[in-house]
Amino acid sequence: MAEYLHLGNTSRQLALEHSLDMLKANKLIVFPTDTVYGLLLSFQTELAVKQLYELKQRPKEMPLILLSNTFDSFKPYIRIPLRFKEVLEQLTFRYWPGPLTLILPKSSRVPDYLTADKPGIGIRVPAHDLLLELLMSFKQPIASTSANLSGRQPIRSGEEAHQLFASFHSLGLIVDQGMLDTNIPSTVIDLTGTEPIILR
Numbered sequence: 001m002a003e004y005l006h007l008g009n010t011s012r013q014l015a016l017e018h019s020l021d022m023l024k025a026n027k028l029i030v031f032p033t034d035t036v037y038g039l040l041l042s043f044q045t046e047l048a049v050k051q052l053y054e055l056k057q058r059p060k061e062m063p064l065i066l067l068s069n070t071f072d073s074f075k076p077y078i079r080i081p082l083r084f085k086e087v088l089e090q091l092t093f094r095y096w097p098g099p100l101t102l103i104l105p106k107s108s109r110v111p112d113y114l115t116a117d118k119p120g121i122g123i124r125v126p127a128h129d130l131l132l133e134l135l136m137s138f139k140q141p142i143a144s145t146s147a148n149l150s151g152r153q154p155i156r157s158g159e160e161a162h163q164l165f166a167s168f169h170s171l172g173l174i175v176d177q178g179m180l181d182t183n184i185p186s187t188v189i190d191l192t193g194t195e196p197i198i199l200r
Helices: 012-024 046-056 072-077 083-095 131-139 158-165
Strands: 001-007 030-031 036-042 066-069 100-105 122-123 142-146 171-176 189-190
Touching: 001 012, 001 131, 001 158, 012 030, 012 036, 012 131, 012 158, 030 158, 046 100, 046 142, 066 131, 083 100, 131 171, 158 171
Parallel strands: 001 171, 030 171, 066 122, 100 189
Antiparallel strands: 030 036, 036 142, 066 142, 100 122
């Protein structure tokens, strides 16, 4: 049974500490973001990634993305095409932190099981204070996807996540911030080809 913390009854510090403990123990957590509730995990352990796919009933050909608090922290995990260097700088300056995911060619440090054997990896700096604190404390990017069953509408409250996922042993913690203002996922731009492509 997953631990459940509601931010109305729990201090931010306690929620952060428990979230960090779960991530370091390779447990999945449900956490609020600036778009929808997300499933977060440390991507260094393949078993944890497999458990996320099982939890979401997510097709194996659908990759995960990485979240972090700064663009610089992504640099070991990506390759920046020279033709997109200026575009990348403009996009990150204008839209980060915020609901924009950029797909870039991945480096050898990104395992294939994270990207469904695709050559690119999605990266994003979210505009959510508590999540940014968590990302800064974890000190490396965290893998993420929306907290819902694959193909279903994104979850807008931790209570919904609790009803849906609480019985799964691979889920360690649900952090509930209440109802989010939006349930719209981030815009996605692919920068792995010859031209930028808006995928969503």
